[in-house]
Amino acid sequence: MTNPSSDLTARVISVAADVFGVPADTLSAASTPETVEAWDSISHLNLMLSVEQSFSAAIPPERMPELTSLEKLVAEIRRLQGA
Amino acid sequence: MPAPDELRDRLAAAAQEADGAIARGLASQLWQAAPALATAGFLAKTLIGSPAAAQWPLRRVFVLRSFTVEPLLPLVVAEGLAAGVVFEVTAGDFNTYAQEILDPQSRLYASSPDFVILAVQTRDVAPDLATGEPGLQSYADTVDRVSSEFSTLVRTFRDRTTAPLLIHSLDLPSRPAGGIFDAQRPDGQIASIHELNRRLLSLVANVTDAYVLDYGGLVARHGSDAWHDPRMWTASRLPLKTAHLGTLAGEWARSLLALCPPMAKVVVCDLDNTLWGGVVGEDGPDGITVGDSEETSPWLQIQRALLDLYHRGILLAISSKNNPDDALAVLERHPQMLLRPQHFAAMRISWDTKPQSLSDIAAELNVGRDTLVFLDDNPVEREYVRQAVPDARVIELPADPARYAAAIREFPLFERLRLTGEDRDRAAMYAQQRQRAELEKSATSVEDYYRSLQMSLTIAPVTPDTLARASQLTQKTNQFNMTTRRYSEAEIAAFIAAPDWHAFAVQVRDRFGDNGIVGLMMASHDGDAWRIDTFLLSCRVIGRTVETAMLAWLGEKAREAGATALIGEFIPTKKNAPAAGVYAAHGFQAIPGSAPPAGVWSHDLRADTIRIPEWIDVIGPPTLASAT
Numbered sequence: 062m063t064n065p066s067s068d069l070t071a072r073v074i075s076v077a078a079d080v081f082g083v084p085a086d087t088l089s090a091a092s093t094p095e096t097v098e099a100w101d102s103i104s105h106l107n108l109m110l111s112v113e114q115s116f117s118a119a120i121p122p123e124r125m126p127e128l129t130s131l132e133k134l135v136a137e138i139r140r141l142q143g144a
Numbered sequence: 145m146p147a148p149d150e151l152r153d154r155l156a157a158a159a160q161e162a163d164g165a166i167a168r169g170l171a172s173q174l175w176q177a178a179p180a181l182a183t184a185g186f187l188a189k190t191l192i193g194s195p196a197a198a199q200w201p202l203r204r205v206f207v208l209r210s211f212t213v214e215p216l217l218p219l220v221v222a223e224g225l226a227a228g229v230v231f232e233v234t235a236g237d238f239n240t241y242a243q244e245i246l247d248p249q250s251r252l253y254a255s256s257p258d259f260v261i262l263a264v265q266t267r268d269v270a271p272d273l274a275t276g277e278p279g280l281q282s283y284a285d286t287v288d289r290v291s292s293e294f295s296t297l298v299r300t301f302r303d304r305t306t307a308p309l310l311i312h313s314l315d316l317p318s319r320p321a322g323g324i325f326d327a328q329r330p331d332g333q334i335a336s337i338h339e340l341n342r343r344l345l346s347l348v349a350n351v352t353d354a355y356v357l358d359y360g361g362l363v364a365r366h367g368s369d370a371w372h373d374p375r376m377w378t379a380s381r382l383p384l385k386t387a388h389l390g391t392l393a394g395e396w397a398r399s400l401l402a403l404c405p406p407m408a409k410v411v412v413c414d415l416d417n418t419l420w421g422g423v424v425g426e427d428g429p430d431g432i433t434v435g436d437s438e439e440t441s442p443w444l445q446i447q448r449a450l451l452d453l454y455h456r457g458i459l460l461a462i463s464s465k466n467n468p469d470d471a472l473a474v475l476e477r478h479p480q481m482l483l484r485p486q487h488f489a490a491m492r493i494s495w496d497t498k499p500q501s502l503s504d505i506a507a508e509l510n511v512g513r514d515t516l517v518f519l520d521d522n523p524v525e526r527e528y529v530r531q532a533v534p535d536a537r538v539i540e541l542p543a544d545p546a547r548y549a550a551a552i553r554e555f556p557l558f559e560r561l562r563l564t565g566e567d568r569d570r571a572a573m574y575a576q577q578r579q580r581a582e583l584e585k586s587a588t589s590v591e592d593y594y595r596s597l598q599m600s601l602t603i604a605p606v607t608p609d610t611l612a613r614a615s616q617l618t619q620k621t622n623q624f625n626m627t628t629r630r631y632s633e634a635e636i637a638a639f640i641a642a643p644d645w646h647a648f649a650v651q652v653r654d655r656f657g658d659n660g661i662v663g664l665m666m667a668s669h670d671g672d673a674w675r676i677d678t679f680l681l682s683c684r685v686i687g688r689t690v691e692t693a694m695l696a697w698l699g700e701k702a703r704e705a706g707a708t709a710l711i712g713e714f715i716p717t718k719k720n721a722p723a724a725g726v727y728a729a730h731g732f733q734a735i736p737g738s739a740p741p742a743g744v745w746s747h748d749l750r751a752d753t754i755r756i757p758e759w760i761d762v763i764g765p766p767t768l769a770s771a772t
Contacts, residue, residue: 075182076182078185079181079182079183079184079185079186079189080181080182080185080218081185082185082188082189083189103214106212106214106215106380106382107181107185107214107215107218110181110215110386110389111180111181111182111185113386114180114181114182114386114389115180115182119386121375122375122376122378122379122380123379125379125380
């Protein structure tokens with residue numbers, strides 16, 4: 062938990078697990094819509110909005126379709142928080 | 145309140161228990177601590193299908209919509225779980241609400257929903273009213289078209305299903321196209337939307353189980369600019385900002401929960417530092433703070449919020465650790481109090497524990513403990529009640545008393561979508577009943593008690609104004625009802641029009657208030673006798689010799705009209721044992737061939753007179769138009 066980068070990843074994984082309704086240990090930073098059955102277009106929108114709620118970050122709507130892995134999502138949050 | 149992570153762990157464990165009460169309480173706490181989509185997902189995956197939620201009511205909700213509602217759905221489910229209800233929520237296809245209502249084969253009807261929401265916005269149903277046209281264009285045609293569309297949709301819906309329907313009212317644009325000029329026009333853009341909403345309201349008032357969900361009001365409360373997210377609207381047809389997803393889902397849930405049988409019937413309030421500032425046992429009745437102005441006093445605001453619930457039919461009760469004399473001194477005499485003893489249906493002012501008081505109050509009011517809502521400023525007491533009486537609901541209060549009133553008003557289970565006259569009077573009736581019971585306890589004899597009640601009866605022929613109540617009494621009275629004959633308004637109207645029938649409504653007042661019309665007597669001529677067809681009394685006033693006064697009065701009227709006997713029948717049912725001995729107790733003789741107490745009873749008006757008890761004043765009509 063001392064590494065802020067892995068801490069953020071763990072928190073994103075936890076949020077995604079809640080949104081997809083799956084145990085957190087079935088997800089990783091590499092998870093994508095191809096590897097997660099519950100990750101469809103509707104839960105993608107819910108994931109984006111959950112991240113906004115949980116990390117107080119406003120993701121630009123035009124960026125949302127591109128954030129198709131938890132890794133990319135973590136990077137986006139970091140970008141928004143750094144900005 | 146515990147941290148969300150701890151609540152999650154405890155909830156995950158409680159979800160595996162068969163008794164769902166603890167899980168429900170934890171779900172409610174967790175949802176209040178972190179009302180976000182991630183929490184909603186956790187609640188759903190932890191509770192749906194779990195042993196704890198197995199006994200919770202399940203309600204299927206179908207959302208007809210003109211915009212993206214998907215992110216709202218898990219939030220509505222979470223609101224339900226926090227209240228112990230499993231909502232199974234489905235959305236119709238995007239912007240196809242009209243086809244889905246009109247097509248009898250649609251997914252809407254096939255899913256046989258319990259509740260349906262029609263979620264629309266002004267810009268979807270009336271684009272020209274949302275954008276507006278500058279200048280003097282009339283919106284009259286749009287108003288007519290949209291209101292007629294609503295009417296067709298709602299009436300078609302009602303023909304096809306009995307599911308309650310909640311319809312969004314229309315929101316106002318933040319800036320009308322005509323600028324400040326629009327406000328000058330009675331037929332302007334804003335005025336036309338108001339007109340549409342007014343027509344929507346009269347539409348739902350005339351359709352069974354159709355309700356308005358005040359979307360326009362909700363947007364206005366939060367501000368149109370703060371509510372709307374133009375970029376998400378363009379990208380995903382999601383009109384509102386992320387911050388307001390929970391606001392709209394919460395508003396939907398308030399209505400959906402109000403459509404379930406009432407889950408909160410009684411608010412059990414602490415006194416010190418909850419209804420007033422300070423501790424009366426230490427500060428004295430003059431040392432506590434109530435405040436002078438509702439604008440500034442949190443205590444008066446709390447009392448006003450509770451008084452509003454009282455007028456909604458929600459009972460108020462007190463659970464306070466105090467000497468009764470200290471607390472009653474404030475309740476009875478403090479000049480600024482809004483709440484008085486007559487507002488409370490039950491009082492537990494003692495040194496009992498709060499869980500003990502809650503159980504006693506539930507027993508006294510004859511309600512389930514799961515319909516009690518506990519209101520106490522002390523977090524230790526709240527936690528004690530959560531642990532010891534997990535089926536009761538607990539309102540989580542913020543630290544600042546200035547926020548208490550809002551917490552009471554925001555508690556979703558106090559909402560009602562319908563309010564009958566009976567609902568409005570319920571809290572007062574219960575409170576009066578408590579005062580009568582106290583009087584009975586302090587009376588030295590039963591006669592002394594009857595005298596101290598200061599009862600008066602007003603007996604009058606049933607008129608068109610009292611017809612509905614008379615019919616309702618025949619439909620609902622089971623215990624003190626000699627014949628249990630159920631009559632519609634039309635049937636009673638026929639009786640009162642017939643020359644050889646008499647129908648009398650009995651209103652009972654006492655020192656604690658007016659019970660309203662609680663008795664009914666109907667009799668017809670049978671040779672020289674009056675035959676009593678219906679004789680009933682609401683359970684609210686039984687055990688107070690009211691029936692003696694009624695029979696005495698009826699006998700006198702019959703004698704005045706030349707009758708020689710009163711004939712009564714008793715038809716036993718599973719529930720009317722309390723009425724079984726009435727005719728025998730008033731000197732009626734069983735007619736040979738009948739088997740007491742069932743059968744036919746006769747009272748000879750020439751030989752005997754039934755006396756009105758001396759403790760009851762009877763006010764009858766001076767003459768009876770049809771009794772000659």
